[in-house]
Amino acid sequence: MAMTEEGPRWRSPAEEQREEAGEEGPGGGEDLVCEECGVEEFKYKCPACGLRTCSLKCVKAHKERTGCTGVRDRTQYKPMDKLGDREMFSDISFLDDVKRVRDVARRSRPIPPRKENNLPHFMKTLRFQARKRGVRLLFLQPGMERRKENSTFYHRGKDRLYWRVQWRFDSVEGAFIDQRVDDTTILSEVLLDHLTLRKDAALEYHKLQAYTKAGLDKIKAYLPLHKQRVDQEEMAELDLGQSLAANLIGKTVVEFPIFCVRLQAESPAEAAGERSEGPAAK
Structure with missing residues (x-):
């Protein structure tokens, strides 16, 4: 050698x-x-x-x-007088590879989760007050539509949370919004306001005629759950006779609550009961 x-x-x-x-x-x-x-x-x-x-x-x-x-x-040193075209092209290719690997690593770097300390003060207050009431409040990233629509706020003088509430009625197109609902308000009162004819909401009343005729006794409301497990149920039935705060205890809310409303005949329990009683009736 x-x-x-x-x-x-x-x-x-x-x-x-x-x-x-x-x-x-x-x-x-x-x-x-x-x-x-x-x-x-x-x-x-x-x-x-x-x-x-x-x-x-x-x-x-x-x-x-x-x-x-x-x-x-490719990283071995060579003096300038021994560099040929092959070495020059190889070095250029090596630098391109390094740049590509760096760019891939930068794009694939995981985005760290948003920490509570980075939230604006009013959002920290909302989360804290929701936690005091037994509600787990989650926020989306800035710029997302649901985040921009959220009008929920905390009234310090009254010590009240005013939630933005969205109602979605089965077989009815569109969503119905309550910008700020006092969390001590009985849920049936909030729902009844949408089923009552008002001059400024005639079109809304017309869309909900089936629910208006059925009455509150024939209406069921549900809160879609933020699933943590595969075997967890997707909906939690609400008690319309209780306050908004009472219905949200122990629940997870993303930005603001969204309630799904169905006629009683459309409820999952009754539909399941009809299927089980069908063969027996015959």
Whole structure:
């Protein structure tokens, strides 16, 4: 093995004998013989260590004997006078690869969850007051539609939470909004306000005629649950005779509560009862 400016370089036994005897190779000043077998003229040059070989057999023998990977070290230093076009293009390709890996790592970096300490003061107050009332209040990221629509606020003087409430009636297009509902208000009173004819809400009253005719006794309201487990139920039935605050105890609310309203015949329990009683009636 001989030492060069680029590090140790393996020599074939035949080449070492010629070097010891001071003889030149077949090519005069430059040895053109395979450095592995020392017989045939070389055809290949190892990208990693520069050793010259004549065939695939010699390439494999060289790797087994020296443990060379055959892959050029793209970070190895080379003086300017030894840089050729191949090295220049290889370096440019290496820099492009580094940039691509950096960009991929930057894009795939997980976004840290929003900490409560980073929330504005009024949102911290809302979350704290909701927690005092047994409600787990979650906020979406800034810019999301539901976040922008949220008009819930806390009245410090009255110690009251005023929730934005959204109602969705089955088979009725669109949502019906209450901008700020006192959490001590009985839920049936809030719902009844949508079922009562008002000059400023005639179209709304017309859409809800089926519910108006049925009356509160035939209406069921549900709160979609923020599921934590696969086996968890999707809806929680509300007690219209209780206050809004009482109905939200132990629940998770994302920004503001959304209630689903159905006629009693459409409730899951009654529908299941009809299916079970059907065969017996026959």
